[in-house]
Amino acid sequence: MKSTTTIIAYAFVLMLLISCTRNQSKSISNDEDINLAKIDSKVIDGRIPKPKSIRKQGVQKYIDTLHIPSKYVVTIPLEINERKIDIRLLLAKSEDLLRGKNYTIAEIEEGTSNFLPKSAYRCIEGTIELQHWQTINNGSYYYTYGYYKDKEFRENEFVSRKRMTFRNRDYNFITIIDMDNDGYEDLLILDLASSMRDNDMYQFYKWSEKESKFIFVPDFFDKAAFYGWDKTGKYLITGVSYSRERKLYKNKIVRGKLKTIDQCIEYAVSDKFCW
Incomplete structure (x- = not known):
């Protein structure tokens, strides 16, 4: 009887030793946790x-x-009519994951200069988010942050001061140019939210000397897409593109409005182009 009790005691001690050993190995492996x-x-x-x-x-x-913030600001500097306007773009990480990536969402930061009406900021904000060829929404949130960090959080590539030549797609979506030849620079802003395939819609903002700010000119392009200037740089080309044809208009500006001086149709099955 005594030997049986002794065996049970040894077995109990052995189980305690095994349990302690296991617990010790767990605590060591959890150091990484x-x-x-x-x-x-x-x-x-x-x-x-x-x-x-x-x-x-x-x-x-x-x-x-870990040093990457969940929100940061990128400045889009504009120099117009001897004035400096900084459009401050607030970038933030979205909670929605696509293929395991945190995408970047953009909005105009409050407190931006009042030289532009609210509609211009909304147009810029929406166009940036939909601009698939830009860095934003082209990669992960960390990739976007790294891109702007290298540029010191200033984005000059959004803005252009050149006339967009018809058939030349190499231009940025904010264009600073004197549209109506009144001596003051105006703004053209690409409106991707209203655009369709092969039909880039733009909003026109005219500088008002009297009010010292930009004024939105509705329906300036008469609900047609803007394709840029002709080769001479004197005439604006607008139109509507369909799957089989493109109806184009050559315009000049008279008293602040577009006046059509010629029109033409290009067909998809033909290699003949207008102007």
Whole structure:
């Protein structure tokens, strides 16, 4: 009987030793968990893998992203009529994930200069978000942040001062130019929200010397797309493009309004072009 009791006691002690050993190994392996717990998951793109699958290089990659803020501001500098206007664009990380990437959402920051009416800011904001060829929404939030950090958070590539030549697609969506030849620079802003395929719609903002600010000119292009200037740079080309044809108008500006002086139709099956 005594030997049986002794055996049971030894077995119990052995089980305690095994349990302690297991608990000790768990606490050691969880040291990595404790270190990772210090990382704020709200500012990390993607999920942190389980400790077993973590490599030192992978951990370093996530740690390197901790300095990236969830919001930051990019300045679009405009110099118009000897005045400087800074459009401040607030960029933020969206909560929606597409293929594991946090995409960037944009909005005009409050307190921006009142030289432009609210409609202009809304147009700029919407166009930036829909501009697929720009950096914004072209990659992850971290890629976008890195891009603007390298540019010191100033974006000059949005703005152009050249006349958009018809058939030349190389231009930016904010154009500073004297449209009506009154000696003051005006603004053309690409309105992607209202555009269709092959039909780029623009909003025209005329500078008012009297009010010292820009005034929106509705229906300036008469609900037609704006394709740029002709080769001479004197006439504006507008029109509407369909799948099989494109109806074009050559215009000049008379008393602040477009006046059509010629029109032409281009067909998809033909290699003949207007002007």
